[in-house]
Amino acid sequence: MEPEPEFTVGEIIDSLSACPRDAVVRLAINPFFPMAHRLADIVAATDETGRPVVYIAEGRDGEEQLGHLPPDVAIALTWHAPVQAPPRRRRTAGHRDAQ
Template identity: 70%
Template sequence: MPHTELTVGDLIDLLSACDRGAPVRQAMNPFFPMAHRVERVVQATDETGLPVVYLAEGRDADTQLGHLPPEVAVELAWQSPVQAPPRRPRRSAGGK
């Protein structure tokens, strides 16, 4: 099955529905999902000479922001939804 890549036009279309003042972050590593701050956008050419755009994280120590929020990992299908176990009735002080 051929893999289609997101284009700059696709990204612009997706971002146009978002709050323009919201920070941009990258969700990385589906097996240990983390959030990273995006610092730069770089256009280059790939090994075949075609244009490609990279979203790059910064070099500062605080670029990795921590664990990805669980709801984002679920939305990306990187994790399954987790439900809290059902609550059991509490026992009274008398042991009944």
């Protein structure tokens, strides 16, 4: 199984350039229990092979995790499937459900 391709800085810039410039940026983490986090820092470095890498970091204090990711975001990321409400049962006149 091949690893997922990684984003380049140029691809992120291209994607972000379509967004409002005054929008805040948050990090979505953990597809199985999706949470939203504030970004704290961006650091350029090199990996063990000498390739340039940019790290986007979450802060260290407890205020960086903002809570659950909105369900529509988890669905858009394909982390969760859309959920529909179960169909309503129709009742007929004079019929009572067993208690």
